[in-house]
Amino acid sequence: MSDTGHDTPHVPGPSLWPIAFAIGVACLLLGLVISWIVAAVGAAIAVVAGFLWARDVTHDVRGEVPSIEPETRTVGDSASTGAIAAVPVDRPLPAYTRSRFLEASTLGVGAAIGAIVTLPVVGFMVLPAFTDVEEDEADLGPIENFPESEYVIASYLSNPSAGEVTRRTAFVRNNGQTDAGEPSFTILYSRCVHLGCPVQPNGPIDEEARQELENGVELRPVLAQSFGCPCHGGLYDAEGNRQAGPPVRSMDRYTFSIRNGRLVLGELYAVGNVSGTGASAQISRYPWSVPGTHVDGVEAWLYPIVPSQVTG
């Protein structure tokens, strides 16, 4: 069954280079959009692969016929057995046929297209929750509004342009000055560190002395020596330490700064425990984490990396 001449259809020799050529062209087109470097690389790949392809295709014209095993199949149809009787039966079947290659490459290309379409969509769905989530600093107004050793319920909008949904509440106590002469404030975040319900100060609120400042800031003095959560009975002392109930750590606190005589809230941080009170309190500070998660002790190992440590 040798090639008898020009009356049989001429089939070019097998070659993988068209794939590389296609990649090069794709790269070139992509580069036209992205950058000329990519385009240049793509053009180079296309030229080299095109040359190699042409070399492969013209192989037999140039006399060197590649020694490729002809593809054979077993035929179940008994009528055609006579036709293939000439094929030696002991010749091993090719391990990887063209149809299997086409099947695998169709699946592979389909999977690649699926991934190219799906991954950006999933990223679009998930990533905005983790990027650009830092909240602005909040100006709570002049520090004269915060009498010494008394708690004030301060609520403010962490992002005034987003509206009431960003209203936060902090319990602010002016501790006077530390031994080093620095101003000291205890600023507790109102969210319970059990599951995030709004903690309430246990004591009468002086509604008469309520003040509304610019940017949605609202101040209400309160006589509170403890804080309680209405949802599941969490109880905290005046320093935010857990006294009773299900919370797993002390109440979250804010960093603060004083600018032009005004109290400015900084970032939130988690507190393992507070010893001492007021200006002389020793606070074990940790990066902020979701309510209900431990920040110290063995249980903190369950939360090795939390988003706030990565994205700030």
Next chain:
Amino acid sequence: MAAKSKRQQMVDLAVLAPLDWIDERTAFVRGTKWFLFRNVPRDISWGQTLGSAALTAFIVQTLTGAILALYYKPSAAIDPVTGKPVAYSSIEAITDELTLGWLVRGMHRWGASVFIILLFLHMGRVFLFGAYKYPRELNWITGVLILALGMLMGFTGYLLPWDQTAYWATVVGINLNGTAPFAGPWLAQFLATGPEIGTNTLPLYYGLHMLLLPGALIALIFVHIYLVTRLGVASPPWSTEAAGRERPAAVPPAGTRAGLVRGSGGD
């Protein structure tokens, strides 16, 4: 048999001929017969209707939900007319102003609880009857996934009225997820669209509740019901007879030993 009456011929022409035409091209009639005209064990009871009841509740949720979506607005911005959030105002309008809106919303709200309760009752029946055993393991597994998605529907739907109950219940739900080891804080931040619930949270929950979760749920329900149809209804544990139609004793197909399979492989 006598020749067909004139009337019968006309019925054939008007009804059966079009059905034949469709069936020849789509196998629709055969498929419907395969789905509906099944042999069931003689000693089944009302307990086996709980799955259909749950399906009915789900269909009610789908229809009422689609109608509610025509009037609900998932926005946390303040409505300049009412001075309240847009989402809450639209819920108020559905309940108080739109004709029969209170009924549709009430059906959707209470139907949600009915759906979950029926899922649990159905699950309990299947468990107590041992109907999850071979060859119905995948019925159980898809059923558990349906239950999980049903709970997620409840969680995401609860936020949509955007009132204090909705807000704080969702805060607690998000933070419950946040306490899961390792992935918890990441899951919580995804669910809250940031460290705290913000303006994007409501659209996220609306999209999940309206599109993604129902799509997954409907697909799973189709798989679940296909498996029920294929494998047949299980006999009760006290049954003395095999489930479904009797087969010739000579060649029992696999799975009929304990009367587990209806016996027909889709014919």
